[in-house]
Amino acid sequence: MTLNRTIPPDFRSVENVSLIRPEHIKLGNGCDIFFFNSGDQELVRIEWIFQNLRFDHEKPLLNVAVNTMLTEGTSARSASQIADQVDFYGGFLQVDYGYDHSQAVLFTLNKHLEKTLPVMKDIITDSIFPGRELETFIRNQQQKLQVSLKKNDVVARRTFNKAIYGNTLYGLGAEFDDYKTLHRDDMLAHFRQMYQPSNCTIVIAGKVDDKTIALIKDSFGEGWVNSSGKPDTAQPDLQPSREHFYFVEKPDALQSAIRMGLPMITRIHPDFPALQVLNTVLGGYFGSRLMTNIREDKGYTYGIGSGLSSLKQGGAMFIASEVGADVCRDAVAEIEKEIGILKAELIPDDELDLVRNYMMGSLLGSLENVFSHADKFKNIYFSGLDYDYYDRYTEVVKTVTAEKLLQLANKYFDLDKFYRVIVGKY
Numbered sequence: 572m573t574l575n576r577t578i579p580p581d582f583r584s585v586e587n588v589s590l591i592r593p594e595h596i597k598l599g600n601g602c603d604i605f606f607f608n609s610g611d612q613e614l615v616r617i618e619w620i621f622q623n624l625r626f627d628h629e630k631p632l633l634n635v636a637v638n639t640m641l642t643e644g645t646s647a648r649s650a651s652q653i654a655d656q657v658d659f660y661g662g663f664l665q666v667d668y669g670y671d672h673s674q675a676v677l678f679t680l681n682k683h684l685e686k687t688l689p690v691m692k693d694i695i696t697d698s699i700f701p702g703r704e705l706e707t708f709i710r711n712q713q714q715k716l717q718v719s720l721k722k723n724d725v726v727a728r729r730t731f732n733k734a735i736y737g738n739t740l741y742g743l744g745a746e747f748d749d750y751k752t753l754h755r756d757d758m759l760a761h762f763r764q765m766y767q768p769s770n771c772t773i774v775i776a777g778k779v780d781d782k783t784i785a786l787i788k789d790s791f792g793e794g795w796v797n798s799s800g801k802p803d804t805a806q807p808d809l810q811p812s813r814e815h816f817y818f819v820e821k822p823d824a825l826q827s828a829i830r831m832g833l834p835m836i837t838r839i840h841p842d843f844p845a846l847q848v849l850n851t852v853l854g855g856y857f858g859s860r861l862m863t864n865i866r867e868d869k870g871y872t873y874g875i876g877s878g879l880s881s882l883k884q885g886g887a888m889f890i891a892s893e894v895g896a897d898v899c900r901d902a903v904a905e906i907e908k909e910i911g912i913l914k915a916e917l918i919p920d921d922e923l924d925l926v927r928n929y930m931m932g933s934l935l936g937s938l939e940n941v942f943s944h945a946d947k948f949k950n951i952y953f954s955g956l957d958y959d960y961y962d963r964y965t966e967v968v969k970t971v972t973a974e975k976l977l978q979l980a981n982k983y984f985d986l987d988k989f990y991r992v993i994v995g996k997y
Contacts (some may be wrong), residue, residue: 588934588965590958591944593774596784598792601769605948608779609941613681615777616942617787619695620674620949622804624765626740630752633761634740636708638673640758641666643704645697650704653690662687670741671883672953673765681778684786692790695766700758709750716747723821723828723994724893730817731830731992735887737810768795770802772952776945809834809885812990819994827899827995831906832889833988838881838954842979844967846879846888849976851926852918853877853909854890856933858925860909861890871895871902881954888983896996903991913980917973930968 593605623634642664643650657664660683666675675695679687719725729744736742773787811834836843847855854861854877861875875892894902937943951960 588931588938588961590938590947590961591941592958593945593948596788598768598788600792600795600797602771602773602791602795604773604775604784604787605945605952606775606779606784607777607941607945607948609777611778613778615679615681615684615775615779615783616945617677617679617691618674618774618945619676619691620672620772620774620953621765621770622672622802623670623740623806624761625803625805626743626807628738630757631743632745632749632753633757634673634765635668635745636753637698637700637758637761637765638666638668638675640700640704640708641675641694641698643708644699644701645693646699647697648690648693649701653694656690657687660686664690681780681783684783688786688790692795695791696795698762698766700755700762702755705753705755705758709753712745713747713750716745723824723826724891726819727828727830727992727994728891730819730994731832731889731990734812734814734817734990734992735809735832735834736885737812739807739809739884741809741882741884763798764800764802767797767802769797770804774945774949776941806884815988815990817990817992818997819992820997821995824896824995826893827896827993827997828891828893829899829903829906830889830891830992831903831989832877832887833985833990835879835886835888835983837886838950838960839956842983843879843881844964845971845975845979846983847964848923848926848930848968848971849913849979850877850879850888851930852922852976853913856926856929858929860912861892861906864905864909865892865894865902869898869901869905871898871905875906883953899993899995899997903993907986910980910984910986914977914984917977920973923973923976927968931965934965 591607593607596604596606598604627633642653645653648656653664657677657679660679662677662679662683664675664677667673675691677687677691733742733744768791773791775783775787836846851859853859854875859876861877865871865875866873872892872894875890877888877890880887880889890906892902938947947961951957
């Protein structure tokens with residue numbers, strides 16, 4: 572049968588999204604284990620996730636430095652031995668630092684879990700932050716910082732975060748001298764308080780059989796005990812700056828970085844799913860209004876977008892782009908014009924339908940494997956939500972009206988409260 576290419580394929584909207592839910596075990600030492608069993612490929616991903624400790628203004632880099640240096644040596648293994656043993660068995664080990672949590676992640680074949688898991692136990696229970704490696708870390712990070720601060724978009728992001736989140740973990744923009752506050756004794760004390768079972772959530776995804784669970788329990792169960800000090804994970808309240816406009820002039824700049832936005836509700840707020848629809852219309856996908864205007868029509872930039880960040884202590888709505896230095900002021904005016912239109916006019920039905928289909932398709936497409944389902948779980952679990960969040964999300968995306976979005980635009984997008992950061996020329 573010959574395919575008739577003049578007839579388009581049938582189009583069907585996504586009606587619902589089915590998510591895999593984890594099984595749960597709580598160990599006697601307080602550690603929670605959640606696992607997703609795909610039951611097919613002989614591969615497993617294991618994540619050890621820890622809440623960051625309270626931000627210390629005098630020692631601002633402890634959280635990120637301790638997490639980053641977990642793989643730099645233990646009492647039994649050097650950094651090279653850690654890397655070599657994981658590599659030898661075809662595994663992959665990484666550490667990731669986030670604003671709310673830090674984690675260590677292991678990808679390994681099931682048949683080699685017995686060989687790779689002891690390495691993970693070693694770095695999570697016995698990292699020692701050797702002096703020579705710490706000196707190298709400080710020197711390398713200072714050099715990277717000097718390079719990064721020459722990039723307008725980096726300076727704009729740091730300035731914006733500082734304005735929105737204040738002097739907190741979220742607003743931290745490391746300075747050169749901050750690295751001089753890192754000392755091994757402080758890092759060891761921080762490590763002992765933070766990396767303990769009562770502050771740990773283990774998330775496993777892949778082929779998770781009884782042997783896998785038994786190995787995890789054996790390594791991170793009774794033999795892993797809490798220290799005497801309870802982890803202090805409370806964070807100071809966010810204190811946005813009173814100043815709303817920041818201009819960092821760079822006379823020789825060919826491009827100017829723009830960062831605009833304001834503090835915003837988080838995922839736990841009932842308006843959040845509808846606000847995500849509104850954000851997508853504004854700048855959340857390639858066909859958005861900001862892309863259509865600033866890139867396609869005006870040619871001011873290669874790319875521009877908007878987003879919503881949802882963190883434990885607070886969130887933000889932001890717009891980011893780099894534009895030609897000579898058109899920066901015009902680009903800001905066009906951004907504000909697009910926000911004004913959202914507050915004054917109903918979104919046409921055909922545009923809203925396109926955004927609905929895009930968002931539902933993106934959600935469905937993001938669930939390509941069992942690891943993706945685990946990631947979706949982490950989004951709600953660490954926000955204190957349940958799976959009914961995704962039910963509400965999909966229902967809102969499919970049914971929210973243009974009238975409701977107009978109302979939300981006027982409720983949340985107050986241009987008088989926007990923070991504006993320009994780095995370059997203006």
